[in-house]
Amino acid sequence: KLGGATLNYSTYDKELYALVRALQTWQQYLWPKDFVIHTDHESLKYLRGQNKLSKRHARWVGFIETFPYVIKYRQGKENIVADALSRMYVLLKTLDAKLP
Numbered sequence: 001k002l003g004g005a006t007l008n009y010s011t012y013d014k015e016l017y018a019l020v021r022a023l024q025t026w027q028q029y030l031w032p033k034d035f036v037i038h039t040d041h042e043s044l045k046y047l048r049g050q051n052k053l054s055k056r057h058a059r060w061v062g063f064i065e066t067f068p069y070v071i072k073y074r075q076g077k078e079n080i081v082a083d084a085l086s087r088m089y090v091l092l093k094t095l096d097a098k099l100p
Contacts, residue, residue, distance in 0.1 A: 013056075015041040020060045023067060034068045040076040047071060 002009075006017060019037065023030065039045065053061060 012041070012043055015039065015044055016047075016057065016060055019044070020063060023064060027067075030067055030069075034070070037069050037071045038074050039071060040074055042073050045071045045073045 002014065002017075006014065009017060019039075037044075047061060047064065050057075050061070
């Protein structure tokens with residue numbers, strides 16, 4: 001869940017930040033092997049080809065590039081598992097609010 005200043009990030013920044021946080025959390029399992037990152041945010045598949053980066057993006061991309069990964073784009077409606085996981089928190093909060 002995002003909080004503080006990250007709530008004000010653009011959609012691209014939020015997606016990239018989520019990727020960085022996931023890699024930080026799981027890095028000990030991911031580093032020795034090639035892996036695929038499935039995303040429904042199409043611009044992330046061009047991550048390696050970007051030349052002009054902000055300082056924040058450069059820092060994040062520098063960290064991401066330490067991993068042996070491939071990014072694959074998958075439309076949101078085709079990416080059912082990720083869609084369900086991203087909506088789970090909202091659903092739980094809604095159900096919690098409706099319970100007496």
